[in-house]
Amino acid sequence: MARLNDEVAALLDEYADLLTLTGGDAFRARAYTKAARAIAGHGADLAGLDGKGLREIPGVGKSVAEKVDEFRRTGAIQALTALRAQIPPGVREMTAVPGLGPRKALTLHRELGISTPAELRKAAEAGRLHDLPGFGGRTEQNILHGLDLLQQSSERTTLDVAFDVADEIVAALAKVRGCRDCAYAGSLRRFRETVGDLDILAAAEESGPLMDAFVALPLVTDGGEVIVSGPTKTSIRTARGLQVDLRVVPPDAWGAALLYFTGSKAHNIRLRTMAVKAGLKLSEYGLFDASTDAATEERIASATEDEVYAALGLPWIPPPLREDRGEIEAALEDRLPTLVTVDDLRGDLHLHTDLTDGIATLEEMLATCHARHYSYVAVTDHAPDLVMQRMTDEKMLAQRERLRELAGRYGRMRLLHGTELNIGPDGGVDWPAEFLDGFDLCVASIHSHFGASRDAQTRRLIRACENPHVNIIGHLTTRRLGRRGGIDADLDAVFAACARTGTALEINASPQRLDVNDELIRRAHQAGVHFSIDSDAHSTVQLDNPRYGVGQAQRAWLTPDAVINTWPWQRLKRFLDKDAKNAKGSEKAGSKPK
Known part of the structure; x- marks a missing residue:
């Protein structure tokens, strides 16, 4: 609800x-x-x-x-x-x-x-x-x-809305007497950037109590509707138009059903093909010996996903990888990556306060970050070229002084003073080099001129990468899911520039952006780019955003080592200090005269 x-x-x-x-x-x-x-x-x-x-x-x-x-x-x-x-x-x-x-x-x-x-x-x-x-x-x-x-x-529905609904349903149904297991499946479990509908799976000997509890949820009674109801599957539509399907399976078929309804379709086809070649039959009910008839068929595995995968000669494959993009081959060759997780993140390097367009104070944002047990956090309010934010040199310097005063108040969490710069049409940024020298970290993002030509967009992004003060390129394509498409640029050329200049690429974890997407992350990673998974939070609630960015990173096969804000402070500091700063170009590259 x-x-x-x-x-x-x-x-x-x-x-x-x-x-x-x-x-x-x-x-x-x-x-x-x-x-x-x-x-x-x-x-x-x-x-x-x-x-x-x-x-x-x-x-x-x-x-x-x-x-x-x-x-x-x-x-x-x-x-x-x-x-x-x-x-x-x-x-x-x-x-x-x-x-x-x-x-x-x-x-x-x-x-x-x-x-x-x-x-x-x-x-x-x-x-x-x-x-x-x-x-x-x-x-x-x-x-x-x-x-x-x-x-x-x-x-399609964004991940934040989908997870809110799914978490509410799973929490409610898990309390129903007789429920042995309950979880969401489908594209949500695979962390697709948006979902078309929700698949909820439950295990119980009797489905009736679960189905009754499902249709009695506020999601249904407060403006929703029941589309179809039966002993094994019930479908509802919420007041916001999201369809949710609940399937109830016997407890001994739980693993096979969870595997099947998680998908993807392409991944499941590959598994079924492997099963057939081994003389087996795989379905949502389990892995069976194909040589037996329906009346006497022998079930080989079904209780857990691990059990089903193992019976096919595979290790368990994390759901975000299940897209038939090489995960089967990697599993067979023991090459599955150790994926980055939310727990690996040591800090957030892009967030805003009420000094610009955030709605929480500096102290409130820092306290929430401290509660997340971060080792470091960068406050990155907007720079002056985003005129509506009314930023001035004096305001930014006052914030820097306040951060120094707050040092030590949040335990050992290191407070970094940063800014989100605006990448102008020519690739320049807001402040001159001497002012930028005072920041611990600079994120640079495009906020205007979205319709510029492909060549112009490519040039402006590469010039921003070459700026010796720019550490991270924020929300690269500028897209807003369902509201604005991405800019047209030669992104492979931009990835090459990021790798050459030691500029990280942001995985903006706002569920309205998820920019860059998983396919672009993979391409950038192959080009040698490092990443920063950041909340771009404008409120304390949005500091939970990294879970969505981590999901996209997992879909792109990223390990913790590829993500700079999983690194301990000293390693991150070396990256931000830019030992190779001179190799990035002259001080004037990308800086705009004041």
């Missing part, structure tokens, strides 16, 4: 959008957007907060608190309902198309009568948009790409 925080945040975001659409004050709209972000990232559930507790959330003033309280009491926000009535049907639906803002959506409705994404696709395909005011040369192409992303996102 979605947290009340997430429901309220979505409504406040909608309110901000509608304010913009109806010509409302832009500052007021931004205030509601900021409040929505703060509420979504707040650790405590809104359901348990009184008025004073609401007002203590950063960015939540009297007006926002009143609307939150109104929603808690009535299930609606009258001001939002009134704004909805002012917008032509379908216009806000079009604002969900990546790259199409509220004003352009309203222009399309007024000028062309377009009210649905389907009508928008027809108009774009017919070339009817580029002559409208504010619509440029590649308008149709960009909108069609955005419509494709919207369709994909409507069919």
Whole structure:
């Protein structure tokens, strides 16, 4: 069931959008957007907060608190309902198309009568948009790409949402009398970057109590629906449109069923082929001797995954590797990697505070990192070229001084002062070399000019790698899952530059980004690149993000040694100090004059 925080945040975001659409004050709209972000990232559930507790959330003033309280009491926000009535049907639906803002959506409705994404696709395909005011040369192409992303996102769910639902279901069903085992399977267990639906597996002698408990969950009763219900499989759809399938199997078939329903399909086909060649038969019920008939067939293995794999002559293969991308061959040759895990991470090298666009204070973020038993943490608030963050030299230096004052307060956790620089169109970054010298670490990321040419994007990224102060390239492709595609660049050339200059590549663990993806991680790793798995957290809740980044790293076969924030401090320090700094180019390479 979605947290009340997430429901309220979505409504406040909608309110901000509608304010913009109806010509409302832009500052007021931004205030509601900021409040929505703060509420979504707040650790405590809104359901348990009184008025004073609401007002203590950063960015939540009297007006926002009143609307939150109104929603808690009535299930609606009258001001939002009134704004909805002012917008032509379908216009806000079009604002969900990546790259199409509220004003352009309203222009399309007024000028062309377009009210649905389907009508928008027809108009774009017919070339009817580029002559409208504010619509440029590649308008149709960009909108069609955005419509494709919207369709994909409507069919897929991000990992944070999927894990929240799966964890809730597994925890509830595990308590049902007679349940011997319960776990999620499918693409979620393999850490695919998004999932289409959820597969939940349970083991019990009798399925009835589990099925009854499943359909009685709040996920179903609070706006969800039962699609189909039976003794071995029940499917439901949550209020947010996510389908969840529960299968109940006998306890002695648990391992075979978990293996089968985890997939992938290609991995399972390879295993079944191996079984056939060995005179066996593999299914979700177990591994059987194929020479026996159905009535007397002999089950060789089924109770655990390890047992089934062993009977096929294989070691257990971690779920993120099960994609038929060489894992079978590696297992046969005893070459399976020791995959990086969340427990291997010694620190987080990219996070934000309320000095820029974070919603938690420096002290709150550090305390949460300390609770995670980190050895070091880098605070990397935005640099001044991201104008909306209003960063100044004075603010950054004051934060540095505060970090020095806090040294020792969080045990032996080392506090690093960093920044997230903006990679400009020419590859330059925000501060000149003499100011950058004062940072312990610099992440550099693209935040603008996403539509530049392939050659231009490649040049700007390589120049950033060559900057002697840039340690990590953040969210390389700039994608936002379901909202924005990645930039067009020669990424293999960028990987070569990272390897040559000793610049790490970030695996941005925000579940809305997961940038870079597992396939690009593998290519970069083969090119000799090191990685940093970072939360890019803007709240204390988001400091849990690394689990999603680690999942992508595992899918890419990464070991701890490939990830710089698994290293002990002295080794990381040598990497950040850039002993080969002179080999990275001159001090002016990539630095922009102030």
